[in-house]
Amino acid sequence: MSIFGRITRASFLGLVLGSITFTFCFAMLENQRLTEVRQRVEPALKEALAASSFHLGSPLFIRIFKETKELEVWLKPSKDVGYKLWKTFPIAAMSGKLGPKLKLGDAQAPEGFYTVGAGAMNPNSSFHLSFNVGYPNAYDQALKRTGNYIMVHGNQVSIGCFAMTDPVIEEIYLIADAALKKGQKSFAVHIFPFRMTEERMAQSVDSPWHEFWGNLHEGYLAFEMAHEPPVARVQSDRYIFR
Numbered sequence: 030m031s032i033f034g035r036i037t038r039a040s041f042l043g044l045v046l047g048s049i050t051f052t053f054c055f056a057m058l059e060n061q062r063l064t065e066v067r068q069r070v071e072p073a074l075k076e077a078l079a080a081s082s083f084h085l086g087s088p089l090f091i092r093i094f095k096e097t098k099e100l101e102v103w104l105k106p107s108k109d110v111g112y113k114l115w116k117t118f119p120i121a122a123m124s125g126k127l128g129p130k131l132k133l134g135d136a137q138a139p140e141g142f143y144t145v146g147a148g149a150m151n152p153n154s155s156f157h158l159s160f161n162v163g164y165p166n167a168y169d170q171a172l173k174r175t176g177n178y179i180m181v182h183g184n185q186v187s188i189g190c191f192a193m194t195d196p197v198i199e200e201i202y203l204i205a206d207a208a209l210k211k212g213q214k215s216f217a218v219h220i221f222p223f224r225m226t227e228e229r230m231a232q233s234v235d236s237p238w239h240e241f242w243g244n245l246h247e248g249y250l251a252f253e254m255a256h257e258p259p260v261a262r263v264q265s266d267r268y269i270f271r
Contacts, residue, residue: 063152070199082106086211090258096223111256121185122192127222128238133176136188139164142261146215157183157195158202162218167263217258225249244268
């Protein structure tokens with residue numbers, strides 16, 4: 030083998046070993062962060078959940094209201110009953126205005142029906158802890174809306190995301206992580222411009238987004254009636270609900 034071949038092979042092996050080392054260190058950092066949060070937060074969180082007949086691992090559903098900057102955590106105490114509201118948290122920071130996200134860089138937070146699976150969870154986020162809400166979903170893609178990495182995260186700063194305080198995201202993240210690990214394949218995140226009461230819908234009649242919001246209103250009412258998140262599908266550029 031030539032000297033060049035030996036050097037190239039050595040360089041390749043060095044890159045591989047370096048990559049393995051980086052991955053191992055990254056995983057260790059991730060584990061250390063989650064371990065620290067669990068040790069510090071879980072005992073009191075378990076007590077608070079138990080006081081409302083929930084447990085860490087109860088199925089999760091999240092609703093977000095942009096106008097009032099609120100995030101609701103709904104949990105399911107057992108298979109035989111619907112979801113019940115556990116807590117409403119204030120959103121610390123959110124950019125943009127009422128209306129959906131249309132394109133990359135518009136600083137808008139999205140509106141619609143999203144799902145979060147285990148792969149969207151990021152315990153090593155630059156914003157403490159985070160999860161990706163799943164924008165753009167099938168509806169957004171059908172309308173050729175662009176952008177990505179829309180998160181619920183900590184650190185209280187946001188452009189297009191939903192920023193919480195670190196103590197709040199720690200509770201939400203641990204609840205979401207436990208639900209996914211206990212068998213919930215994904216949890217729904219429904220994002221609305223405002224609380225979609227009949228009165229508030231009537232006030233929006235002159236908005237260019239009134240028709241779109243009317244479609245969101247259908248999904249809002251479906252949950253209000255059954256306390257089960259409806260399955261949102263896309264047909265003819267509209268959400269339809271099962």
